[in-house]
Amino acid sequence: MRVVEPASPALTSSLTARVDVRGLRVRFDAVDAVSGLDLSVGAGAAVALVGRNGAGKSTTLRVLAGVLPPTAGVVKVAGVDVRRDPVEAKRRTGYCPDVGGLIPRATPWEHLQLSARLRGIRGWEPAARDLLERFDLAQAAHRVCAGFSHGMGRRLSVVLAAFGSPAVLLLDEPFDGVDPLGVEATLELITGLRAGGTAVLISTHLLPLAVEACDEVVVLRAGAVAAAAPAADLSGAAGAETYRRLLA
Numbered sequence: 001m002r003v004v005e006p007a008s009p010a011l012t013s014s015l016t017a018r019v020d021v022r023g024l025r026v027r028f029d030a031v032d033a034v035s036g037l038d039l040s041v042g043a044g045a046a047v048a049l050v051g052r053n054g055a056g057k058s059t060t061l062r063v064l065a066g067v068l069p070p071t072a073g074v075v076k077v078a079g080v081d082v083r084r085d086p087v088e089a090k091r092r093t094g095y096c097p098d099v100g101g102l103i104p105r106a107t108p109w110e111h112l113q114l115s116a117r118l119r120g121i122r123g124w125e126p127a128a129r130d131l132l133e134r135f136d137l138a139q140a141a142h143r144v145c146a147g148f149s150h151g152m153g154r155r156l157s158v159v160l161a162a163f164g165s166p167a168v169l170l171l172d173e174p175f176d177g178v179d180p181l182g183v184e185a186t187l188e189l190i191t192g193l194r195a196g197g198t199a200v201l202i203s204t205h206l207l208p209l210a211v212e213a214c215d216e217v218v219v220l221r222a223g224a225v226a227a228a229a230p231a232a233d234l235s236g237a238a239g240a241e242t243y244r245r246l247l248a
Helices: 057-064 086-091 108-119 125-134 150-162 180-195 207-213 236-247
Strands: 017-028 031-042 046-050 072-077 093-096 168-172 199-203 216-221 224-230
Touching (some): 017 199, 031 046, 031 199, 031 224, 046 057, 057 072, 086 093, 108 125, 108 150, 168 180, 180 199, 180 207, 199 207, 207 216, 216 236, 224 236
Parallel strands (some): 046 199, 046 216, 093 168, 168 199
Antiparallel strands (some): 017 031
């Protein structure tokens, strides 16, 4: 698969990739959720995984985040083998899951405090306040998350994933149910982290936002890559029609 780096469409080797996936297989009983997936994302690049429900997008991100073990294949994030050293891989990765991930009786501030302790982030308070302000969560910083709307929960999940500027940022459906201001904040955050060298991998059903946020779009079908193209090739009405054909 060709990987687009921030300044050039040159190929990224497995030696320089922040995300390096080769021959990934994830099997549940008799079903292959992911079947022989190859994927590579360089520092500062952003790739979107798109496809129908059950295509393997979330499963791939869960493996990269160290939540789900691979059945076979090599999976590395920021140079760390996820299978051999899952704890270190998690330290270098920020992950926004598609559902869940928040502690209902904890506040956003408590979530950030816990994240800072786990990641060893010192002097974390100013960055935490800035993120909460940018995502319009400052006034809810000391409210428990149990009463949050779906959109507020999504925004907090993105904040927690990005906290500490990880080497690899994994966002699973970050725009789902989020209002336009939240979408704008997420896009600006992605741009800022990429400028600092973070590799970004996004799973989304919203093709226009995938095109806006990323260099490259990878279409998954039945757990494998059906196609990969520069994001610009899937923009507008013509791009949407091309995407529909790829899903068929």
